[in-house]
Amino acid sequence: MNSFMTKTLKVAAGLALVVSLTAGAAMASEGFKEPEDHHFTFEGPFGTFDQAQLQRGYKVYREVCSACHSMHLMSFRNLGQKGGPFYDPKYKNPNDNPVVKQIASEFDVADIDPDTGDEITRKATTSDRFPSPFKNEEAAKASNSGAIPPDLSVITKAREGGANYVASMLAGFQPAPAGLEVAATQHYNPYVHGALATSWKGDPHKVPLGGVLAMPPPLADDKVAYDDGTKATLKQEAQDVAAFLEWASDPHATERKQMGVSVILFLLLMAGVTYAAYRQVWRGKH
Template sequence: MRLNKLALAALTALAVGAAALPVIAQEHAAPAAGGEQHAAGGHELLAPTGGWSHEGYFGSYDTNSVQRGAKVYREVCSSCHGLKLLSFRNLGEPGGPFYEARWPNPNDNLVVKEIAAMFQIDGVDPDSGDPGKFPGKTSDRFPNPYPNDIYARVVNGGALPPDLSVMAKARHGGAGYIYSLMLGFVPPPAGLTVAPGQHYNAYFAGDTASSWSGDPRHKPPGGFLAMAPPLATDGLVTFDDGTPSTKEQMARDVATFLAWASDPKMETRKKMGVSVLAYLAILALLAFVSYRRIWRNVEH
């Protein structure tokens, strides 16, 4: 029995070790779409005061923040960035920012209907068959701001604004990365040349080496984006709940909104996890007791 326990302990250790491997792998392997790199090397991401409510085992999205973030997205980001994997109805589904118990079907949700109607969606006139733009319905997807990628590049100086549907999943740091990027448009340090049409961001996962004239060992962190600082001034958006719309507040809210958009089932998932793990723990206990009972007369 003692040896069995040892084996079990060793097994657990091995399992933990094996589980740690991918985490370490992830730490070291940088994401790199569009020449991006994880801002590693002592360059910590910014975090809002109080941290992110959706992190941790029992964390849930701050609904008010997601609601405000939805407004920031609609009024600021949506002019260049799509959200093509989301439908308006997602906003009113359980776990969504505008879910209300009185509207179990999100298509009845008046808030969601109102938001959908603020967007113009390509469609076909049911009477004439003419193509045209129509106010969005809850079942519609968020529209792409550009007719196609080539057009998007032409009007954005060659850069394609990425779709934001899974942005928080697609960058190391998730919401923290988005928050830092929003607030990372700092004046470039002396010695750093910023090309016309480019903007220096201290948190953008890029590289500054080729534009840096100083000691290469101390090149500034971050990189250059074609995107101008989107939340450059306080008060850009007027929040419906009266929260002062400082830059930090807007950045935090839009990051929370995009975290939700990337993983709208997170709350359901964590909640179910508690019951599944509790069930398995009890089952493990019963199985162990049965094991001891069945083997009690067998030397092994």
């Protein structure tokens, strides 16, 4: 091996070591606590949503989360569709569901008067989407220390860990560890993906896990009063609203799972019939 190739290999090895060390340092400074497994009923290929939990989760969203967070992809009628929080088999059309009608009527939505063209506000109907709590992004920033609260329509799909992450994060706010400089408008959470190395004044080898959020802890024990008598602990509220957000991100998930099981059973049956036909046809051909 000539000297040029030897030097090249040494340089490459050095670069690989630097990259490895840099990546290791980055992972150490941007670590986070793994979400707790909350054992949701909808997990797995045969899992289904607990309707009572979805109703509790909607209440948490309505009374707490909707003050800051929108759900632009969700319409009121979705709440009454099959598998939804307020589904009632008596009302095949969710627009006819009286509970959904009542929920929609509790909201005001912006509209245009068809006769004058003026902007007006009216009571929502089942066909309307959930209204935003703010008129525009600037208003959202002004009310949240300069940060825009994310839309929650598909939040569990957009976050690694899904509903388990959302539930763990909502129940996981903690006082900032000693040695971590956190602004007055920020709040420490070990489950949040973030980089705390630049704010950490302690041992550089012991950077805390997690990150900071502009959102203060939104939930607490007895933050809401559940209609079904379930005790509203912090963890219960976090699990319930996480389940609701998981359903909202894919309202047809349960139906799709059931369809998948039916298709698999059909294919197995057809495979058996095909094999039996093959044996029958070719029995005497050998």
